[in-house]
Amino acid sequence: MNSIRSKIIAAFSLVIFLFISLIILVSIFSLNLSNRYKKINDNIIHEQALKDDIWSLIEMSYSSFNSKDYSPYYKKLDNIKNTEDKLDVVFGQEDVDKETKFAYRSLKNSLNTVIESVEKTKFGIENEGEIVGLSESFQETVSNFEFVKQNITNLLILETKNIAKTTQYIEKVQTNLTILISLSISLIVIFIIIFVISFSKKITKPISELSLISEKISNGDLNLSVGNNLINRGDELGKLSNSFKLMINRLKEKIIAFDFSNKELDKKVKELSDKNLDFQNSQRAVINLLEDIEKSKERSDGLAKDLEKFKLAVENVSDHVVITDPEGIVLYGNKAIERITGYSLDEVLGKKAGVLWSKPMPLEYYKNLWTIIKEKRETFIGEIINKRKNGAEYQAYINISPVIDAGGNIIFFVGLERDITKEKEIDRAKTEFVSLASHQLRTPLSTINWYTEMLLAGDAGKINEDQKSYLEEIYTGNKRMVELVNSLLNVSRLELGTFIIEPELSDIVELGDSVVKEVKPLSDKRNQELRFTHSDNLSKILIDQKLLRIIFQNFLSNSIKYTAEGGHIKFDIHPVKYNDYIGGMKINEDSLLISVNDDGYGITKNQQDRIFSKLFRADNIKEKDTEGTGLGLYIIKTIIDNSGGQIWFESEQDKGSTFYVAIPLSGMKKREGSKSLS
Amino acid sequence: MDTNKKVVLVVEDERPLLEAIKIKLEKSGFDTITARSVEQAFNHMEDVSNINAVWLDHYLLGKENGLDFVIKCKEENSKYKNIPIFVVSNTASPDKVQKYIQLGVSRYYTKAEKRLEDIINDIKEFNDNKCSC
Numbered sequence: 001m002n003s004i005r006s007k008i009i010a011a012f013s014l015v016i017f018l019f020i021s022l023i024i025l026v027s028i029f030s031l032n033l034s035n036r037y038k039k040i041n042d043n044i045i046h047e048q049a050l051k052d053d054i055w056s057l058i059e060m061s062y063s064s065f066n067s068k069d070y071s072p073y074y075k076k077l078d079n080i081k082n083t084e085d086k087l088d089v090v091f092g093q094e095d096v097d098k099e100t101k102f103a104y105r106s107l108k109n110s111l112n113t114v115i116e117s118v119e120k121t122k123f124g125i126e127n128e129g130e131i132v133g134l135s136e137s138f139q140e141t142v143s144n145f146e147f148v149k150q151n152i153t154n155l156l157i158l159e160t161k162n163i164a165k166t167t168q169y170i171e172k173v174q175t176n177l178t179i180l181i182s183l184s185i186s187l188i189v190i191f192i193i194i195f196v197i198s199f200s201k202k203i204t205k206p207i208s209e210l211s212l213i214s215e216k217i218s219n220g221d222l223n224l225s226v227g228n229n230l231i232n233r234g235d236e237l238g239k240l241s242n243s244f245k246l247m248i249n250r251l252k253e254k255i256i257a258f259d260f261s262n263k264e265l266d267k268k269v270k271e272l273s274d275k276n277l278d279f280q281n282s283q284r285a286v287i288n289l290l291e292d293i294e295k296s297k298e299r300s301d302g303l304a305k306d307l308e309k310f311k312l313a314v315e316n317v318s319d320h321v322v323i324t325d326p327e328g329i330v331l332y333g334n335k336a337i338e339r340i341t342g343y344s345l346d347e348v349l350g351k352k353a354g355v356l357w358s359k360p361m362p363l364e365y366y367k368n369l370w371t372i373i374k375e376k377r378e379t380f381i382g383e384i385i386n387k388r389k390n391g392a393e394y395q396a397y398i399n400i401s402p403v404i405d406a407g408g409n410i411i412f413f414v415g416l417e418r419d420i421t422k423e424k425e426i427d428r429a430k431t432e433f434v435s436l437a438s439h440q441l442r443t444p445l446s447t448i449n450w451y452t453e454m455l456l457a458g459d460a461g462k463i464n465e466d467q468k469s470y471l472e473e474i475y476t477g478n479k480r481m482v483e484l485v486n487s488l489l490n491v492s493r494l495e496l497g498t499f500i501i502e503p504e505l506s507d508i509v510e511l512g513d514s515v516v517k518e519v520k521p522l523s524d525k526r527n528q529e530l531r532f533t534h535s536d537n538l539s540k541i542l543i544d545q546k547l548l549r550i551i552f553q554n555f556l557s558n559s560i561k562y563t564a565e566g567g568h569i570k571f572d573i574h575p576v577k578y579n580d581y582i583g584g585m586k587i588n589e590d591s592l593l594i595s596v597n598d599d600g601y602g603i604t605k606n607q608q609d610r611i612f613s614k615l616f617r618a619d620n621i622k623e624k625d626t627e628g629t630g631l632g633l634y635i636i637k638t639i640i641d642n643s644g645g646q647i648w649f650e651s652e653q654d655k656g657s658t659f660y661v662a663i664p665l666s667g668m669k670k671r672e673g674s675k676s677l678s
Numbered sequence: 679m680d681t682n683k684k685v686v687l688v689v690e691d692e693r694p695l696l697e698a699i700k701i702k703l704e705k706s707g708f709d710t711i712t713a714r715s716v717e718q719a720f721n722h723m724e725d726v727s728n729i730n731a732v733w734l735d736h737y738l739l740g741k742e743n744g745l746d747f748v749i750k751c752k753e754e755n756s757k758y759k760n761i762p763i764f765v766v767s768n769t770a771s772p773d774k775v776q777k778y779i780q781l782g783v784s785r786y787y788t789k790a791e792k793r794l795e796d797i798i799n800d801i802k803e804f805n806d807n808k809c810s811c
Contacts, residue, residue: 431771435769435771439737439768442768443768445790446695446768447694447698449790450695450698450793450794451694453793453795454698454701454702459701459702485790
């Protein structure tokens with residue numbers, strides 16, 4: 001594989017190899033040289049040893065010869081033999097030069113001669129004991145030895161020359177070697193340097209290219225491509241570059257995807273932040289809601305407390321209270337039911353209201369009741385006769401209202417009943433009392449009236465002037481009494497609240513005319529001018545004729561009574577509008593204005609506030625001796641107040657008075673009661 | 679009894695008033711029969727066949743009052759149905775007046791407000807004209 005790693009390994013291996021080769025070479029050379037040196041050294045040692053041996057042998061031969069102890073001499077000889085053997089080997093080698101070889105041969109020959117001679121001697125000694133001619137052989141040996149000595153010395157000299165030569169050679173070689181080594185090392189170093197430089201360049205260039213690329217990438221610039229030179233390398237950098245290329249592509253893809261998903265994310269983030277806002281709003285709303293709920297809870301707690309109170313109140317109220325469903329089935333009843341109807345709550349609950357106790361009324365009554373409350377969805381108010389459990393009938397005032405929900409549907413009926421039997425009895429008693437009282441009071445008055453009438457008519461005989469005038473006084477006094485009794489009865493009815501107002505559509509002008517006709521004789525007698533004026537085309541109006549008659553009568557008779565003879569009375573009826581200002585009074589609604597004006601005695605300012613009080617008569621008219629009960633205006637005011645009208649007056653002493661009554665065009669208000677006024 | 683004179687049955691519980699009415703009626707040319715209760719009145723009516731008019735008060739002796747009298751008179755097959763009845767009473771309660779008028783009395787007067795004379799004149803007129811007012 002063409003990889004960097006292998007290259008580096010190869011390079012290093014090469015270098016190491018070179019180094020090792022060098023070392024080996026050098027070692028070999030050194031070894032060679034040292035071998036040689038050693039060899040030469042050894043040679044010299046051997047030769048030296050030989051020399052020494054020979055020298056000692058020579059010496060020994062003398063001593064031996066002399067001593068006749070030949071064993072050390074023979075030992076030495078053996079040694080020399082050994083050494084010779086060794087030297088044979090040394091000088092037998094090919095690299096020994098001829099001269100040296102020749103020298104050695106000479107030595108050897110000489111030595112051998114010696115050895116032979118010695119051996120001969122030895123043999124002789126040993127075998128024959130004494131040798132004839134020993135000393136001659138000895139002399140021979142010694143001269144042979146001298147010969148040997150010379151040879152050795154020659155050899156040694158040669159050897160020394162050889163050594164010098166060799167030493168020179170070695171030195172030369174050593175120098176060469178040193179040069180060679182230095183050169184080689186230099187070369188190797190240079191090679192390494194070159195290799196390193198070029199190789200590193202080969203490596204660092206792509207690496208820096210790649211790092212530039214990655215820097216660009218890291219800066220976000222993806223508009224780059226990895227050069228083909230990088231990609232097409234077969235080595236690790238090529239792989240890396242490929243990876244880079246892939247990575248860049250991938251990155252590009254991813255960035256595109258990332259951008260896209262970033263945009264999506266932005267969208268989502270916006271959505272989320274919107275949602276968050278919504279959420280915060282909802283949160284706020286929820287908090288508000290919670291606060292509202294808290295408040296509602298407080299309120300409903302308060303309401304529950306109030307409800308408790310109301311419940312308690314309703315439970316214990318004296319009127320009979322039922323609550324029913326839209327069909328009238330009783331859902332709730334209070335304690336009063338048992339007390340009033342006699343039926344217990346258990347008997348009443350779950351049944352239709354009233355089915356137990358309402359019996360005696362006609363069918364139409366109940367039909368009407370249901371129509372009003374269920375179909376018309378209005379409150380039914382009326383009086384009813386019911387029957388208690390024990391059979392006793394009693395009168396009740398009933399008030400039934402539908403309870404309607406927001407959708408307009410009836411969800412409950414609430415029925416109230418009040419046992420008014422006692423009230424009715426009391427009313428009846430009151431009415432009876434008033435009736436009776438009026439009857440009892442009027443009867444003696446009638447007696448006086450009629451008898452006086454008969455006397456005055458002469459039915460009991462003729463009467464003289466004095467008798468007539470006295471009787472007339474009695475008659476007048478009696479008439480006043482009758483009037484007083486009538487007024488008192490009316491007042492009592494007013495106070496007892498038992499009087500009725502029954503409005504009917506009436507022609508008020510006709511009524512006015514009729515009353516005017518009635519009182520005309522009175523005003524004529526006093527020479528007063530009485531004029532009745534009214535608007536044309538006054539339409540009929542809802543009024544209680546009886547009561548209005550009383551009003552007219554009272555106003556007119558007051559004016560006649562409290563105006564001097566010859567005075568003027570104006571009676572007028574015309575319509576007025578809401579917010580009109582008449583005689584100091586603001587009109588409350590569109591009305592018919594009735595006014596009676598006179599130029600009579602008037603009412604003093606300090607007494608005007610009491611004019612409408614019961615039995616009040618102003619001082620200035622009391623003086624004038626006129627008759628009056630002091631009840632008329634009180635009665636009228638009560639009537640007007642109860643019928644929805646307005647009553648007031650303007651007056652100045654001795655100038656006259658104007659009394660006003662305004663009756664709404666919508667008519668007098670109906671009033672239920674038991675009696676009308678007379 | 680003078681058969682030419684008209685007969686008026688006066689039903690009134692107060693004695694002095696009864697007297698006064700009787701005197702005045704007779705002075706005006708009527709014959710009178712008096713009764714103080716409904717029972718008495720009917721007894722008299724049984725006895726006297728030609729009663730021309732009845733002067734009737736409301737409150738009377740006994741349990742029954744003037745209304746009961748009128749009701750009895752105006753019953754379906756009563757022979758007294760057509761006798762004119764003049765109610766003269768001190769009670770002026772309109773319901774009573776209504777009732778009397780509904781039952782068909784000829785007139786209703788309040789005692790204290792009417793002169794004896796006037797009432798009697800009316801009766802006279804009534805008899806003369808025989809109008810069913």
